[in-house]
Amino acid sequence: xxxxxxxxxxxxxxxxxxxxxxxxxxxxxxxxxxxxxxxxxxxxxxxxxxxxxxxxxxxxxxxxxxxxxxxxxxxxxxxxxxxxxxxxxxxxxxxxxxxxxxxxxxxxxxxxxxxxxxxxxxxxxxxxxxxxxxxxxxxxxxxxxxxxxxxxxxxxxxxxxxxxxxxxxxxxxxxxxxxxxxxxxxxxxxxxxxxxxxxxxxxxxxxxxxxxxxxxxxxxxxxxxxxxxxxxxxxxxxxxxxxxxxxxxxxxxxxxxxxxxxxxxxxxxxxxxxxxxxxxxxxxxxxxxxxxx
Amino acid sequence: xxxxxxxxxxxxxxxxxxxxxxxxxxxxxxxxxxxxxxxxxxxxxxxxxxxxxxxxxxxxxxxxxxxxxxxxxxxxxxxxxxxxxxxxxxxxxxxxxxxxxxxxxxxxxxxxxxxxxxxxxxxxxxxxxxxxxxxxxxxxxxxxxxxxxxxxxxxxxxxxxxxxxxxxxxxxxxxxxxxxxxxxxxxxxxxxxxxxxxxxxxxxxxxxxxxxxxxxxxx
Numbered sequence: 001x002x003x004x005x006x007x008x009x010x011x012x013x014x015x016x017x018x019x020x021x022x023x024x025x026x027x028x029x030x031x032x033x034x035x036x037x038x039x040x041x042x043x044x045x046x047x048x049x050x051x052x053x054x055x056x057x058x059x060x061x062x063x064x065x066x067x068x069x070x071x072x073x074x075x076x077x078x079x080x081x082x083x084x085x086x087x088x089x090x091x092x093x094x095x096x097x098x099x100x101x102x103x104x105x106x107x108x109x110x111x112x113x114x115x116x117x118x119x120x121x122x123x124x125x126x127x128x129x130x131x132x133x134x135x136x137x138x139x140x141x142x143x144x145x146x147x148x149x150x151x152x153x154x155x156x157x158x159x160x161x162x163x164x165x166x167x168x169x170x171x172x173x174x175x176x177x178x179x180x181x182x183x184x185x186x187x188x189x190x191x192x193x194x195x196x197x198x199x200x201x202x203x204x205x206x207x208x209x210x211x212x213x214x215x216x217x218x219x220x221x222x223x224x225x226x227x228x229x230x231x232x233x234x235x236x237x238x239x240x241x242x243x244x245x246x247x248x249x250x251x252x253x254x255x256x257x258x259x260x261x262x263x264x265x266x267x268x269x270x271x272x273x274x275x276x277x278x279x280x281x282x283x284x285x286x287x288x289x290x291x292x293x
Numbered sequence: 294x295x296x297x298x299x300x301x302x303x304x305x306x307x308x309x310x311x312x313x314x315x316x317x318x319x320x321x322x323x324x325x326x327x328x329x330x331x332x333x334x335x336x337x338x339x340x341x342x343x344x345x346x347x348x349x350x351x352x353x354x355x356x357x358x359x360x361x362x363x364x365x366x367x368x369x370x371x372x373x374x375x376x377x378x379x380x381x382x383x384x385x386x387x388x389x390x391x392x393x394x395x396x397x398x399x400x401x402x403x404x405x406x407x408x409x410x411x412x413x414x415x416x417x418x419x420x421x422x423x424x425x426x427x428x429x430x431x432x433x434x435x436x437x438x439x440x441x442x443x444x445x446x447x448x449x450x451x452x453x454x455x456x457x458x459x460x461x462x463x464x465x466x467x468x469x470x471x472x473x474x475x476x477x478x479x480x481x482x483x484x485x486x487x488x489x490x491x492x493x494x495x496x497x498x499x500x501x502x503x504x505x506x507x508x509x510x511x512x
Contacts, residue, residue: 010510010511046367046512049367049371050370050371050374050375051367051368051370051371051376051512052367052509052510052511052512053509053510053512064374065374066371066372066374067371067372068367068368068371068372069368070364070367070368072364073364073365073368074362074364074365075365076361076362076365077306077361077365078306078309078310079305079306079309083305087298087301087302087305088302088368088369088372090298090301090302091295091298091299091302091369091372091373092372092373093295093298093374118309131368134368134372138372144371
C-alpha cells in the first residue's frame with residue numbers, strides 16, 4: 001500500500017496540514033509516526049485508513065478490511081460493549097469468531113468493565129481497549145492506530161506491543177502514531193517523524209533494551225525452583241504469607257525470560273506476574289543485591 | 294451488506310437512546326387529532342397527515358444521522374470500508390422509518406373512519422405520504438452532521454426549509470402532492486404523485502451524496 005503526494009487542507013483559506021506525503025507501507029514492517037501535537041499525524045492516519053480523503057494525491061492499494069482506533073476512542077453510544085463488538089464485527093464483514101476473539105483480547109488486557117456495560121459508562125482506558133479489540137480482531141489487512149498506548153495501563157501496554165508484533169508477523173500492514181517508547185520497539189519498525197506536514201526518517205531512534213520482570217511464589221527452598229540464572233540477572237527473595245513460603249522477583253534479559261520461566265514452572269513455582277521493562281542502553285553495571293537463590 | 298449492518302447498528306443504539314420516540318409520538322398525536330372526529334372523505338384528510346410527516350421525517354433523518362459522535366463515526370466508516378456504506382446505512386434506516394410512518398398514517402383513517410377507500414385512493418394516499426417523508430429525509434440528511442454540526446442549527450435549518458417548501462402549493466414534490474390530495478385527488482393526481490416520488494428519491498440520494506462528500510472532505 002502506498003500514499004502518493006498526499007496533501008490535506010480543511011478549507012480554502014486554512015493552512016495545509018499535510019504538504020505532500022509519500023509513504024510506502026508493507027505487510028510485516030510496522031511504520032511508527034512520531035511528531036508534536038498538531039503535526040498532522042492524526043490527519044495522515046485518517047487518510048491512510050480511509051475515513052478522510054486527501055485534498056490532493058492519492059492512496060493506492062489499501063487492503064479491503066481495515067481496523068482503526070482514533071486517538072481518543074469516544075464512548076457515547078448507549079449499547080453495551082458486547083453489542084458494540086458484535087455490530088462492528090458485522091460491519092467489518094467478520095464472523096462470530098471475531099467477536100469471541102475480541103472478548104478474549106479484552107479479558108487478556110484486563111478490561112475491568114463487563115461486556116454488559118454501556119459504552120458511555122466506560123473509562124478512557126477501557127474504551128480504548130474496546131477500540132483496540134474491534135480493530136485487532138476483524139481480520140484486517142491494515143491496522144491504523146492513533147496513540148494506542150497513551151490510555152493504557154502499565155500491564156496492558158506490553159500486551160498490546162506483543163499483539164501488534166503478532167499481527168504484523170501474520171502479514172498485516174501496521175501504521176501507528178505514538179509518542180511513548182513502545183512504538184519504536186515493535187519488531188522491524190520504521191520510525192518516521194511528521195513535521196510541518198511532511199515525513200522524514202527519525203534521526204536517532206532511541207536505543208532501548210528490555211528486561212523481563214518475573215515474580216514467582218512457592219514453598220520450601222527458592223533454590224529448588226530456580227537453580228541457575230543467566231549472567232546479568234537480578235533476583236530478590238522476600239518471605240511469603242505462609243510459614244515456609246517465599247516470593248521471588250527476577251529481572252532477566254528478555255532473551256532469557258522464556259527459559260527461566262519455563263524452568264521455574266517445571267519445578268513447581270507459581271507465576272505471579274510477568275512484564276517487560278525498558279532499560280536505556282548502554283545499561284549501567286547492575287549491582288547484585290540481596291541473596292541469590 | 295455493510296450498509297444493512299450499519300443500519301442495524303444505528304437502530305440498536307437508537308432503540309436504547311430513545312431519541313426517535315418523540316417525533317414518532319408527535320406524528321401519532323397529529324394522526325389522532327386529524328382522524329379523531331369526522332375528517333371527511335378520503336383522500337383529502339391525508340393531505341394534512343402527509344404534510345405533518347414532512348418535518349417529522351426531517352427530524353428523524355437528523356436523529357439517525359447524528360446517532361454517532363463524529364470521531365466514533367470515523368471508526369464505523371473505516372470498518373464499513375467507505376463512507377458511502379455508512380451514509381447508505383443511515384439512508385436505509387431513515388427510509389425504513391418513512392415507510393413505517395407512512396403506512397401508519399394511511400391505515401389509521403381506513404380503520405378509524407367509515408369512508409370508502411378503494412385501492413386507487415389508498416395508493417394515492419400512500420404515495421403522497423412517501424413523497425413527503427422521503428423529501429423530509431433528504432432535508433434531514435442535509436441539515437445534520439457532518440453538513441451542519443450543531444443540532445440547534447440543524448433543527449432551525451430543517452424547519453426553515455420545510456416551512457418554505459411545504460407551504461408553496463406549486464413547489465414540487467411536497468407542495469404539488471399535498472395540493473393534489475387536498476383537492477380530493479382529481480384526475481392526473483397519480484402522475485403528480487408518481488413524479489413526486491421520483492423527485493423525492495433523487496433528492497434523498499443527492500442529499501446522501503452531499504453528506505458523504507462533506508464527511509470525507511472535513512474528516
